[in-house]
Amino acid sequence: MQLAKEVKYLIHKEVLLEWRSKYTINGVLLYVVSTIFTCYLSFISLGDKLTWNALFWIIMLFASINGVSKSFLQETKGQQLYSYILASPTAVLISKTVYNTLLMLVLTTIALGFYTLVFDSFTPPDMVLYYVAVVLGSVSFSTVFTMVSAIASKAGNGGMLMAILSFPIIIPVLILLIKLAKNAVDGLPWENSYDEIAMLLVVNVLMVATSLLLFPYLWRD
Numbered sequence: 001m002q003l004a005k006e007v008k009y010l011i012h013k014e015v016l017l018e019w020r021s022k023y024t025i026n027g028v029l030l031y032v033v034s035t036i037f038t039c040y041l042s043f044i045s046l047g048d049k050l051t052w053n054a055l056f057w058i059i060m061l062f063a064s065i066n067g068v069s070k071s072f073l074q075e076t077k078g079q080q081l082y083s084y085i086l087a088s089p090t091a092v093l094i095s096k097t098v099y100n101t102l103l104m105l106v107l108t109t110i111a112l113g114f115y116t117l118v119f120d121s122f123t124p125p126d127m128v129l130y131y132v133a134v135v136l137g138s139v140s141f142s143t144v145f146t147m148v149s150a151i152a153s154k155a156g157n158g159g160m161l162m163a164i165l166s167f168p169i170i171i172p173v174l175i176l177l178i179k180l181a182k183n184a185v186d187g188l189p190w191e192n193s194y195d196e197i198a199m200l201l202v203v204n205v206l207m208v209a210t211s212l213l214l215f216p217y218l219w220r221d
Contacts, residue, residue: 003088003090003091003094006086006087006088006091006095007087007091007094007095007098009086009087010086010087010091010092010095010096011095011098011099014095014096014099015099025067025103025106025107027066027067028063028066028067028107029107029110031062031063031066032059032063032107032110032111032114033114035059035062036059036111036114036115036118037118039055039059040118040119049121049122049124049185050182050185052115052119052122053122053124053178053181053182053185054178056111056112056115056181057137057174057177057178057181059111059115060108060111060134060137060141061141061170061174063107063108063111064104064138064141064142064145065145065166067100067103067104067107068100068103068104068141068142068145068146068149069145069148069149069152069162088216089215089216089218090212090215090216092215093146093147093150093211093212093215094212096146096150097142097143097146097208097211100142100145100146101138101139101142101143103142104138104139104141104142105135105138107138108134108135108137108138109131109134112130112131112134124181124184124185124187125184125185125186125187126183126184126187126188127184129180129183129184129190129193130181130184130185132180132184132197133177133180133181133184134181136177136180136197136200136201136204137173137177139204140173140177140200140203140204140207141170141173143204143207143208143211144166144169144170144173144207145162145166145170146211147207147210147211147214147215148162148165148166148169149162150211150215150218151165151214151218152165169207172203173200173203176196176199176200176203177196177200179196180193180196180197180200183196
């Protein structure tokens with residue numbers, strides 16, 4: 001019960017801070033909209049839905065890096081000390097992960113809507129399955145980059161360390177997401193996508209479990 005109260009309070013704090021500054025969500029939205037429009041101008045002659053699908057996930061990958069990676073890297077020592085005194089490390093990690101997941105769900109939903117609006121011939125035949133891929137992608141990006149940013153924040157060169165640590169984890173996830181989304185673009189039955197969905201769920205569970213085990217030791221430093 002105490003953990004739930006701490007998580008609820010920390011999520012409320014994150015939402016208030018974001019609502020006051022609107023720095024992250026506005027910055028990521030500007031990046032997503034401008035990148036999609038640039039891709040539209042550059043690849044308007046391409047009618048290949050698979051190429052547009054790959055472009056969408058590349059845009060989402062870099063948008064999640066900009067939005068999620070700052071969860072720990074942008075915090076000052078004073079803010080970290082305040083959270084350290086206020087709540088347990090488990091509550092801090094869970095609240096960051098939940099908040100980043102909600103943030104990415106909002107951003108990816110808006111991005112998908114704008115993407116299908118600009119690339120009007122892109123709309124996948126199975127939009128429900130494609131949105132399932134978007135939801136799983138939001139959760140995967142959030143869990144991976146939240147933990148990696150927590151590790152990188154304890155090092156001197158956080159940006160470079162984050163790229164090194166996240167690369168071997170996020171590439172297999174990205175391959176699974178592109179394959180799952182491709183099944184939706186091709187209009188294949190859901191049975192063909194069960195393996196990718198199960199693998200993404202397993203990756204998310206493993207990342208959360210590993211994060212909960214390792215983060216308390218990082219937080220004490």
